[in-house]
Amino acid sequence: MKRKITFSGREWIALAASLALAILFVHVCGFFRIVDSYFTPGVGAAIFGLGLLAVGDWYLGKGARRDAVACLLMAASALTALSCAIFSSVGLGLLNIAACWLTGAMGLMRMAGKDRYTLERWLVVPNTIGQFFKSLFVNFDKPFRALGSSGGKNKGKLIGVLIGIAVALPLLAIVIALLSSADAVFGGIFENIAERLAELDAVRTVWDVFRAVTYMLMIFSALWYLAWPRPKAAGGEKAHGNTVSAPFVIVLILLDIVYAVFVVIQIAFLFGGRETARMQGGFAEYARTGFFQLVAVALINMAAVLVSSVFMRRDRGGKVAVAASVLLTALTAVILVSAVWRMSLYISEYGLSMLRLGTLVAMALIAIGLALAAVKLFKPSLKFFPVFFAVCLAAWIGFNYSNPARNIADYNVRAYLDGRVATVDVEYLRELGPEAVSSLRFLEENSPEHAGEARRAAEAVVERTKETRWYEWRLFFSLAK
Numbered sequence: 278m279k280r281k282i283t284f285s286g287r288e289w290i291a292l293a294a295s296l297a298l299a300i301l302f303v304h305v306c307g308f309f310r311i312v313d314s315y316f317t318p319g320v321g322a323a324i325f326g327l328g329l330l331a332v333g334d335w336y337l338g339k340g341a342r343r344d345a346v347a348c349l350l351m352a353a354s355a356l357t358a359l360s361c362a363i364f365s366s367v368g369l370g371l372l373n374i375a376a377c378w379l380t381g382a383m384g385l386m387r388m389a390g391k392d393r394y395t396l397e398r399w400l401v402v403p404n405t406i407g408q409f410f411k412s413l414f415v416n417f418d419k420p421f422r423a424l425g426s427s428g429g430k431n432k433g434k435l436i437g438v439l440i441g442i443a444v445a446l447p448l449l450a451i452v453i454a455l456l457s458s459a460d461a462v463f464g465g466i467f468e469n470i471a472e473r474l475a476e477l478d479a480v481r482t483v484w485d486v487f488r489a490v491t492y493m494l495m496i497f498s499a500l501w502y503l504a505w506p507r508p509k510a511a512g513g514e515k516a517h518g519n520t521v522s523a524p525f526v527i528v529l530i531l532l533d534i535v536y537a538v539f540v541v542i543q544i545a546f547l548f549g550g551r552e553t554a555r556m557q558g559g560f561a562e563y564a565r566t567g568f569f570q571l572v573a574v575a576l577i578n579m580a581a582v583l584v585s586s587v588f589m590r591r592d593r594g595g596k597v598a599v600a601a602s603v604l605l606t607a608l609t610a611v612i613l614v615s616a617v618w619r620m621s622l623y624i625s626e627y628g629l630s631m632l633r634l635g636t637l638v639a640m641a642l643i644a645i646g647l648a649l650a651a652v653k654l655f656k657p658s659l660k661f662f663p664v665f666f667a668v669c670l671a672a673w674i675g676f677n678y679s680n681p682a683r684n685i686a687d688y689n690v691r692a693y694l695d696g697r698v699a700t701v702d703v704e705y706l707r708e709l710g711p712e713a714v715s716s717l718r719f720l721e722e723n724s725p726e727h728a729g730e731a732r733r734a735a736e737a738v739v740e741r742t743k744e745t746r747w748y749e750w751r752l753f754f755s756l757a758k
Contacts, residue, residue, distance in 0.1 A: 321748025
């Protein structure tokens with residue numbers, strides 16, 4: 278038999294807060310609202326994300342584990358949520374919503390002691406995602422059971438409230454009808470209300486109410502999951518390094534041979550510059566046929582070095598594997614440099630874009646990951662995942678707050694005016710949003726051949742910002758003039 282559920286005032290407040298967040302979510306973050314709008318939710322997404330973090334922190338109470346890791350994860354979630362209310366990039370906005378959700382869930386799980394795997398192990402990410410979706414439904418019935426368990430005086434009060442509502446509604450209808458016929462001004466008020474109700478889409482309204490109640494139950498279920506019960510946190514990373522070194526030696530040496538031949542033979546083409554690019558069919562073809570393959574190779578090599586450093590036995594053969602791993606790291610560094618070179622040629626011809634700038638940041642992170650994996654070869658006690666995760670998270674937040682859209686627009690316009698880039702894509706600048714308006718105005722003033730196009734693009738962006746709904750507002754909307 279299931280035990281009775283009794284809600285204290287804290288639970289009822291949490292349920293009311295869940296309803297408020299659910300209504301905001303329906304109004305701001307509905308799937309169709311995002312699809313129908315040009316901009317992703319801005320200040321609305323920030324309010325929802327920050328509100329969810331605040332309610333979760335409050336409901337966990339004084340017993341929560343607010344250590345440095347939990348506080349940093351919560352701060353990262355808050356910063357990514359806040360960035361939604363500042364910057365306008367649609368792609369970054371969607372990624373920031375996802376980053377806010379993941380870091381917030383990890384932070385709250387850690388505060389609640391529900392992180393089965395600590396941040397020392399990469400399994401913390403899939404485990405957090407799994408627990409998150411579980412938490413949305415596992416306590417779905419708690420409010421209903423609390424109502425059913427409230428007997429005696431509370432049950433009588435509930436029945437009395439329902440009877441009072443049932444009697445009051447028809448009585449109010451009669452009184453309002455009589456007073457409306459007696460006074461035209463009074464009657465006009467309720468006529469306006471009736472007209473507003475008639476304008477409502479009944480089906481859509483019922484659907485929104487159903488969604489709000491459902492989301493309320495899901496949010497409250499997650500809050501209850503966090504708070505009850507409080508398990509002990511799991512232990513740290515298990516010891517590895519028990520696998521014989523022979524398989525690692527074979528794989529690493531074969532990889533070294535292949536990459537050494539590749540680097541020696543292709544060295545002129547890897548760094549051949551513009552002439553090499555033209556020989557390969559132009560900048561676009563040169564970058565497209567080589568860049569992403571080289572990045573994929575770098576990722577494979579980083580994984581090979583990391584797996585060796587974690588699982589390989591430290592015997593005599595292990596020393597050979599370490600030497601092979603160091604050589605592989607050096608060869609991978611050459612491959613990464615070649616990938617950066619290819620991308621730099623591409624950018625020098627066509628300018629920057631969000632994807633191109635993002636890939637440069639990603640390559641920098643791959644290089645850092647490769648370096649950390651190499652360090653772990655000599656220092657097995659190094660916790661690779663928490664360090665690399667912290668670096669990636671800091672890089673992501675830094676990338677957002679560096680205002681990449683504005684930097685891209687400024688670089689493309691100035692590089693074109695200085696003759697470093699052959700063309701400037703005004704349509705792409707317009708798609709960057711309000712952050713690009715100042716660059717479009719600068720292009721309008723300094724490029725007669727693009728003046729009209731740049732002016733129309735800037736005015737289109739400004740007009741678009743005026744047509745947005747309140748929850749789509751960003752700080753840069755007010756700076757776009």
